[in-house]
Amino acid sequence: MTKKAIIVGAGYAGVAAAIYLNKKGKKDDLEITLIDRNSYHTLLTELHEVAGNRQDEETVRISLKEIFRDTRVNLVQDSIDHFDFDNKKLVGAKEEYKYDYCIVAIGSKPAFYGIPGLEENAFTLWSFDDAVEIRNHIRDCFEKAGLEQDPQKRSSLLTFVVGGAGFTGVEMIGELAHWSKKLARENNIDHSEVRLILVDMLDRVLPALEEKNSVKAHKYMTDKLGIEIMLQTGINEMVGNKIITAKGEIKTDTLIWCAGVCCSSEADALGLERQGRGGRVKVDETARTEHEGVYAVGDCGALADDSGNPYAAMVENAIQSGDGAAANILREIRGQKPERVEVTFHGTMVCIGNYFAVSEIMGKKLPSWLSVVMKFLVNVHYLFEIMGFRGPFNYLKNELVERRQDKHFIEKHYSTKMQAWWLFPLRMFMGFYWLLEGIKKVTEGWFTGPKLAEFSGLSRGYQLAADAVSAATGGGLRIDEIFDIKLKIVNLEVAYASKMIEGAAVTKDMFAKIDIFNFGSFNLVPWIMESWALSSQGWEMFFQITVTLVEIILGLLLLSGSLTFLASVGTLGMMAMFVTSTGLYYHTWWLGFAAIATMGGAGRAFGMDHYLLPWLNRVWESIWKSRKLKLFFPRQKKSIRKNKQK
Incomplete structure (x- = not known):
């Protein structure tokens, strides 16, 4: 028989409980309903940013439809006027709701302590x-x-x-x-x-x-x-x-x-025992109230620590108590005994404006700049938990690019917006370049015979390269160094490589090469090449085929505008590999700078990323929220039931 679990309140605790029940109770015959007077979840910890005009108001409210898309959670927009725990019934302004298990997560309200006016x-x-x-x-x-x-x-x-x-x-x-x-x-x-x-x-x-x-x-x-x-x-x-x-x-x-805060005014309709100055609902160690199957969590529940002191009204308590109550409901459904709800506080962070913060994480005091970073990371983690990749992306974009308050010199420049379609020609040019480079290697026989040793001549020393060319052409390879920066571990060299035939230079190309972990005669990359990549013909063929395929794949991804960010990162990786091994000729230097430019969403304009990235996020959400792989999604979106007035 299907069990009904109703969660009242879509704050931090209520949302956490609903997500937990959906994720962990997928094998249970359970109907999950989340009721809230609003159609959105509010990020209470970020309200000061809206009040202080740092962020637009839409950044702190997240549609419940977006959070619970592709889940089993039913959403109802209503306010509960009466809790009939004896008959396991909730009376709302619009409808009555029967339940088997109920999580009360109605939050708190400001406390005025009777101060006149x-x-x-x-x-x-x-x-x-x-x-x-x-x-x-x-x-x-x-x-x-x-x-x-x-x-x-x-x-x-x-x-x-x-x-x-x-x-x-x-x-x-x-x-x-x-x-x-x-x-x-x-x-x-x-x-x-x-x-x-x-x-x-x-x-x-x-x-x-x-x-x-x-x-x-x-x-x-x-x-x-x-x-x-x-x-x-x-x-x-x-x-x-x-x-x-x-x-x-x-x-x-x-x-x-x-x-200060006290229990929400909706708690007056509960008829449950209250305790403490804040009037929070009395619960036992499992977060359960005096009524069977009814739990009170978050700011409204007086869940206590080992010393009997109620946990502070903080987000960590809300999320962990919501998870704990949901876990105990699943235990009850499965015929198990509810367990103690443990709350572990990891730390606190307080931002005072944009550039200053204080924090205490796991008992450690962090410097101001790191405290600001930690505040960002905590918000990113929470938004990822409830929304997947879209949440952190939108949050960081709002904080780092679209912030309304005065910006310092560097921020004014890096937050300047540009339409992605301006990058379309550059992306296409990069794609054609990589595709043609890959096809060129195929036609030169990179799939049929060893070529990597010849291609990697510079990585094994200029003299080896010169000797190889001399033997093949009766000429030589002359290296004319322009300048170098030698830092022991990392050395940068810029030079001209001239191909000599009968004492005359027939070609002259400038190149750059970086030696990393260079200690005396030891050079890391050439050592890897000689002891691994070029150690046998089999390994040589494997690496040269891999390089060719990567170039072709990068070209196709960039041309189609698919996973452009990863393709751009791959381009930078290829450039790094070339500059530390064979050397990088100047006519390809532009690729590195172009890759940085195309990382900024170039595939969303006239590219598949416009469609692919939202779809991939939905696939991820289906896995993350419901532990199910879904590849096809119906056109209709999840709706919030808004019942007519009784």
Whole structure:
């Protein structure tokens, strides 16, 4: 009999649980349904980038249809108003849903701690709509301030306060500090009029990190970004555009509240036992609630560590608890006993603007530049898990090329866009070159007899090459060195090779050669050639046939525009092989530079990559998500059921 598993909430925990059930439960008779009020999954950890106008808002919301394409997961857009656990039924605004197993992953909401006026007057950064609203409001403040003549109103418009010096608050104020410079310039405002304030009642910023990292972040924000940091300062009340603290008043039109979360308001409809200040749902060590078959995960579930302390409301906890609950559901279906859900935190990273970050990974503090890289890698890994190659590609493109904020000199140049069809003639020319080179070798007998030794003469020393030519022609090969750079391990030589007949040069070609791992008389590449590639006629034939086939394949790939990036990398590899073995004549140097150019998507214009790459990504997704190889895909896309109102 088919079992029904319903997941409520498409946050980090809910998406992780749905992916796990689909991937690991493919042999189980299981119907999987994911219900959320929205049709998209929001990257909550990147909301500050939208609020600070670093990224377009579409970069932080990912269509659930795209995530669960080619899976067994049924998507329903609805909000659950009542959880009838006794009858194993969920009552939504549009329909009722029967289940055998339920994972509650409804997330959290900002906590206002009963501070008067805060919920009514402050902005929060906890949803897609929040981020867009903050961004639009900040832009409006600068535009109004640019026209405002009243000094007090102008000051209030240009004063921005962020409440909470945790991860979200610090990242938000960091984005705002960078964007404010551009906004001030665009609205003819002296940036010295802009006041950025970070307020927290604790005694240091980023209290979850070690003190050394906390001090490092504090210093960067104050010294480099000009942020005022008010610690041990609690907000007592907010009245209109006035914040009242124990140390005085701050007049501002903007307070962004990032000082803590509590269980989502939807949890009130659960009727489950809650615990702690945040009102999270009480669960046992398996993430199961007091009701059979019902699990609470992520920010709404109070899953505890060995000491009995609930795990922090962080992404790693959400993903791992979602996976753990899904695994226990599969165990129950298979008649096994649910197991303890273990959460392992690998580290934390906090980016303060574009170029600075602090992190603690596996107990190690990383330098700022590496922390920024790690933040990128973590996001790339997560997006790859839920979307395949498309997710990381789009993310890196948005972060490195399409970022909205001011860019430094190098970024302005490397992020300049060019239409791929301009590269079409170059790609075709490269393809013809490789194809003709391969065909030429076939006609010269590279498939029928040894040719590699003669072709590789330069790799075994100039004198050997000269002797070979002399014996064959009665002349010689004269090497006229132009210059060289000798670094012991790596040596670069540029010279003219002149073919001599009866003392006269009949040809003269410039070439370059790089010797790597060159120690005295030992040279790595010639050693490999002589002791392996040229060690026997069989090996020689194998390598020369391989080279010929590679040239033909590269030509066909480039001409058809198929896997152009790999073909371009292959071209660079061939150039590297030639320059370290036979030497590379100047009339082929252009190939290396052309290969770099065609790596940038040249096959998407008038090439098969336009169709092939999306198809390959779908094939990969089918393997990754469902552990099944699918080569053909129906035209219709996965839909989200939007039931009519009851």
